[in-house]
Amino acid sequence: xxxxxxxxxxxxxxxxxxxxxxxxxxxxxxxxxxxxxxxxxxxxxxxxxxxxxxxxxxxxxxxxxxxxxxxxxxxxxxxxxxxxxxxxxxxxxxxxxxxxxxxxxxxxxxxxxxxxxxxxxxxxxxxxxxxxxxxxxxxxxxxxxxxxxxxxxxxxxxxxxxxxxxxxxxxxxxxxxxxxxxxxxxxxxxxxxxxxxxxxxxxxxxxxxxxxxxxxxxxxxxxxxxxxxxxxxxxxxxxxxxxxxxxxxxxxxxxxxxxxxxxxxxxxxxxxxxxxxxxxxxxxxxxxxxxxxxxxxxxxxxxxxxxxxxxxxxxxxxxxxxxxxxxxxxxxxxxxxxxxxxxxxxxxxxxxxxxxxxxxxxxxxxxxxxxxxxxxxxxxxxxxxxxxxxxxxxxxxxxxxxxxxxxxxx
Numbered sequence: 191x192x193x194x195x196x197x198x199x200x201x202x203x204x205x206x207x208x209x210x211x212x213x214x215x216x217x218x219x220x221x222x223x224x225x226x227x228x229x230x231x232x233x234x235x236x237x238x239x240x241x242x243x244x245x246x247x248x249x250x251x252x253x254x255x256x257x258x259x260x261x262x263x264x265x266x267x268x269x270x271x272x273x274x275x276x277x278x279x280x281x282x283x284x285x286x287x288x289x290x291x292x293x294x295x296x297x298x299x300x301x302x303x304x305x306x307x308x309x310x311x312x313x314x315x316x317x318x319x320x321x322x323x324x325x326x327x328x329x330x331x332x333x334x335x336x337x338x339x340x341x342x343x344x345x346x347x348x349x350x351x352x353x354x355x356x357x358x359x360x361x362x363x364x365x366x367x368x369x370x371x372x373x374x375x376x377x378x379x380x381x382x383x384x385x386x387x388x389x390x391x392x393x394x395x396x397x398x399x400x401x402x403x404x405x406x407x408x409x410x411x412x413x414x415x416x417x418x419x420x421x422x423x424x425x426x427x428x429x430x431x432x433x434x435x436x437x438x439x440x441x442x443x444x445x446x447x448x449x450x451x452x453x454x455x456x457x458x459x460x461x462x463x464x465x466x467x468x469x470x471x472x473x474x475x476x477x478x479x480x481x482x483x484x485x486x487x488x489x490x491x492x493x494x495x496x497x498x499x500x501x502x503x504x505x506x507x508x509x510x511x512x513x514x515x516x517x518x519x520x521x522x523x524x525x526x527x528x529x530x531x532x533x534x535x536x537x538x539x540x541x542x543x544x545x546x547x548x549x550x551x552x553x554x555x556x557x558x559x560x561x562x563x564x565x566x567x568x569x570x571x572x573x574x575x576x577x578x579x580x581x582x583x584x585x586x587x588x589x590x591x592x593x594x595x596x597x598x599x600x
Contacts, residue, residue, distance in 0.1 A: 192567050211600045212243055218594050219244045223537070226587050228553075228577035229473045233502035234595065237513055237560075240568040243598070251487065251499035252574035255549030256445045257556045260505070261486060263438035263521060264512055265474045266453045268481065276437075276456065277303040278319065278372070280328050281423040289335035295426070296419040297397045298344040299372025300389065301459060302431040303452040304440070306375035311499045315440060317432035321374065325400045329428035331496055336407035343394030346418045348370035348455045348465035352389075353566075355467065356494035361385055364494055367448030371453065371465060390416045393479075417451035435517035439447030442521040442547055443529035443561050447492040449597055454491030467491065482511050493549055505572035513560065513568065522546055525592065539564070540596040548585065553577055555584035557591075563598040571595060 215234075223230050223246055231252055234244040277300040284293010288309025304311065306321040311566040328334060336550050348371035352361040361368050370389035374396050376382075377389040386392040394414050431437065441449040451467065458469030471489050478484050483505050486500035498508020525527030526541030530548040535541050558572040573591055578584040 197379070200530055211598065212241075215594065215598050216244045219591055220246065222587060222591050222594070223573070223575075224583050225305055225335075226575045226578060228575055228579070228584075230575040231502045232571070232591075233506045234569055234571045235506050235510060236563075236567050236600065237510055237570055243569065243600075244571075246502075248503040249501050252556070252576045253493075253499050253549075253551060253554045254488075254498050254500045254505075255493045255494060255551045255554045255556055256447075256450075256487070257500070257505060257547055257549035257572075258488060258490070258495075258498050258556050259442055259445065259450045260508060260547055260558070261474050261478055261488060261500075262450050262454050262457070262470075262491040263441050264508060264515075265477045266434055266520060267438055267515065267518055269379075269457060269473070269477060270434045272435040273435060274434045275432065276300045277428050277430055278302050278324060279428040280324065280426045281419050282426045283420070283423050284339055286310040286332060286334065289333050291332075291337045291339065292333050292341060293339045295337065295339065296344050296417075297372065297390075297394050298419050299347055299370065299393070299458040300431075301347055301371045301435070301452060301465065302406070303367070303373070303376070303449045304431050305373065306419055310375045315432070317430050317436065317440075319431045321330075321400045322404070322486060324403050324427060324487050325397070325406075327429060329404060329406065330425050334406060337401065337412070338409060340413040340415070341394050342415055342417045343390035343392075343397075343536075344373055344417060344419045345370045345372040345390035347459050351467070352377075354451055354492065354494055355491045355497065359467075365447050365451055365492070367452075369448075369451055371455070374388035375450075384447070388416065409555070414507045435521075438517065439521040443523050445523075445530050445548060447494060449571065450492040478508065482507050484508065485522075493551075496551075499542055500574075502572035502574050504573070506570045507565075509558065509560065509570040509572070511516050513570065519545065519560065521549070525589075534585070538593045538596070540589075540593045542593045542595045544564060546592070549574075550581050552581070553579075555581040555588065557585065559592075561592055561595040561598075563595060563600065565599045567598075567600065569595050569598065
């Protein structure tokens, strides 16, 4: 073409070769995220160098869905401590003579989401906080062989709302259990196909049944009800949940809504002045603001609410601050191996090298976490994709982006 400047082939090759690994990474991620459609945001940070590697609408709030659980579980871990346990106890007012108890026994819930039958615990958790163990502890420490009086189930550590803001605080299968400070087998019956209306009463009934199964003589028509444990009762026996580090793993790896919503009420009861979702959410907002300098909008523990919003940069800030916390990192699902990522990134370089938290609503598909890059650096990332038409397809896009991170050789 007349007047066109000559093109130096050597210069073109040199420019291509000179493109940095970061530029190549950003180009690949940018091309991939555009296939998601909808409203997407992303942020990637090299934790070894502190250098941002990719940014795509990083400060626009998105629905976190179950990514919300990272705010709940990190707060539980930092506020309670990794080795703290939650206690279910038997308190009593009465007398004990030669193994015969006369008086009132209170089964008092302490917000343990794992409490239930030995068979359910063995199947689901393996934590050991079972009714059978609690009864065995009562018999061993008190020598009780028979009971006369009444039994009361006490769930007053929490409020009596069975659901979350997203469910109008009513029971919903989305919550995956019936919320209560005293809940037995998550308040579910018939292998999870139905739920109980009054979890504390059901737990008290199961306590009486466990006493009889253990050989304790209990009157056939012993009064069983619910109520609050009065001052002056004596502690007779207790059973402790798994440590908090284990509880958050049971929350994050499978993305358990019931655990997350129970934990946020535990946080509220201990640190927020009330065993309510609102008090717990306020305590979470306070901790992440003071410890991490971020201000996500949240009003529940699991991310079911559509009033929750967070940005990719906020999530990565949390991830970067928690990256050295072994209990937190090990609570995440591992690509191609465990939890919600068990069937993602199989057979790729990301398998076993990336761990994270997924989040899914009808129109939202998110993936956040860590990847060990090919160069050995640890990358923290957040991919939040809202207003999508197909969450399965979107999760595949995010998985491909995580594989790209694992291939990074900066």
